[in-house]
Amino acid sequence: MTARVGVVTFPGSLDDGDAARAVRIAGAEAVRLWHGDPDLHGVDAVVLPGGFSYGDYLRCGAIARFAPVMETIVQAARGGLPVLGICNGFQILCEAHLLPGALTRNQHLHFRNRDQVLRIEATGTAWTNAFQPGQEVLVPVKNGEGCYVADAATLDRLEGEGRVVARYVGGNPNGSLRDIAAITNEAGNVVGIMPHPEHAVEALTGPSLDGLGFFTSVLKHLVGAPA
Numbered sequence: 001m002t003a004r005v006g007v008v009t010f011p012g013s014l015d016d017g018d019a020a021r022a023v024r025i026a027g028a029e030a031v032r033l034w035h036g037d038p039d040l041h042g043v044d045a046v047v048l049p050g051g052f053s054y055g056d057y058l059r060c061g062a063i064a065r066f067a068p069v070m071e072t073i074v075q076a077a078r079g080g081l082p083v084l085g086i087c088n089g090f091q092i093l094c095e096a097h098l099l100p101g102a103l104t105r106n107q108h109l110h111f112r113n114r115d116q117v118l119r120i121e122a123t124g125t126a127w128t129n130a131f132q133p134g135q136e137v138l139v140p141v142k143n144g145e146g147c148y149v150a151d152a153a154t155l156d157r158l159e160g161e162g163r164v165v166a167r168y169v170g171g172n173p174n175g176s177l178r179d180i181a182a183i184t185n186e187a188g189n190v191v192g193i194m195p196h197p198e199h200a201v202e203a204l205t206g207p208s209l210d211g212l213g214f215f216t217s218v219l220k221h222l223v224g225a226p227a
């Protein structure tokens with residue numbers, strides 16, 4: 001059976017099309033989900049894409065968190081549904097308290113858009129099991145509010161529990177504490193990542209095919225998961 005991966009569209013989403021494309025290239029069916037519809041239509045996993053949901057008003061992700069679809073996603077994620085939040089999606093996951101900490105204004109106050117090397121540190125998650133521990137990948141980063149912050153105790157806990165999923169290598173583009181680019185929840189089914197793996201899945205557009213591993217990981221995870 002082909003896995004069905006939902007991709008949510010909020011008003012202001014920008015990367016939902018690319019996320020759905022990445023899902024298809026990885027070999028799954030992409031199911032488009034609408035922010036106003038709480039029904040997840042039986043999907044096996046969910047991607048919250050990048051962009052500017054609700055115009056980034058108030059704070060990035062602060063309004064999207066209250067979308068009808070998020071109520072269902074929060075419940076399902078607590079029950080083990082794999083959820084990947086990319087950039088604005090990561091911001092939404094923090095606002096929804098599925099992940100600890102917050103994404104704040106880039107330290108230098110500039111929007112940053114460049115190709116970025118990441119080191120994958122946690123390969124036990126639903127979205128990173130196709131990587132080798134310590135593997136370096138190249139994916140685009142593009143954000144204005146990507147500076148990950150949390151109190152020292154939370155950061156120590158994330159590190160101690162192996163929940164720092166990826167770190168920036170070769171320069172930190174936004175001032176994130178401890179160079180954190182991606183984290184996971186305790187169960188490893190929810191991952192938030194600031195850079196954009198869905199933009200690194202095709203040779204034509206580059207900068208690598210490294211992003212595909214996030215999407216093939218969840219398919220591997222679903223095959224191993226009980227129905």
Ligand SMILES: NC(=O)CC[C@H](N)C(=O)O
Nearest residue numbers: 050051087088143144145
């Ligand atoms: N690429 C994105 O998803 C951008 C997220 C958010 N709007 C920011 O600027 O930080």
